[in-house]
Amino acid sequence: MKIGELAERTSLAPSRIRFYERIGLLQAVQRQANGYRFYDGDAVLALKLITAGQHAGFSLDELRALLPRDLAAWDHDALLDTLRGKVQHIEALQAQLAHSKAQLLELMAQIEARPQDISCAANARRVLSALPFADADYPSHEDPPPVKPPTATPRRRNPPRSNP
Structure with a gap:
């Protein structure tokens, strides 16, 4: 999915999604031939976890340390x-x-x-x-x-x- 659809599904601004990607909270995404970012379904889950974590009082640094690179591999x-x-x-x-x-x-x-x-x-x-x-x-x-x-x-x- 493109960033606009991801933004709509997560209620986050595209700039926020790019920010999370830039600081390493959201894994690097694939780029299409035209340069557009392409996100898989795990991006929705990751962004919802980040949002929920922030609402629970976790800082972005704490979330970066907490979230595994592969969401299927939690410690x-x-x-x-x-x-x-x-x-x-x-x-x-x-x-x-x-x-x-x-x-x-x-x-x-x-x-x-x-x-x-x-x-x-x-x-x-x-x-x-x-x-x-x-x-x-x-x-x-x-x-x-x-x-x-x-x-x-x-x-x-x-x-x-x-x-x-």
Whole structure:
């Protein structure tokens, strides 16, 4: 099949297919007498594997190392080891994201818990001084009250806006 048909069958742009060929992800193709590329059915499978691998988080270099030159000759153990490693990497990223999310939610709760009698600037100093990496030597024109742990009170969807 010509590159246009391959592009249509894989939903990839012809330039993307040529790029994958140029970097060695897609095996070199036969050329017809007129110079057109001619792809066999394995090219469809290879491109779908590349696309699926990218969606799963594999880099192009990882995919190049993972995909065999002959799609009928997979190294079962190496494939499973690589996939297990990717799952572990994803799990580590998930843990890191969960930690970051928890920190941001805590920060949001502290910001939302601004006492009415202090300014936004004083509240910012109050919140920042409670952060683990914060430096306690902030210049201050007013002493902010200590940070209190957030309470589990229901929040309004759209709280009224107040001027800082």
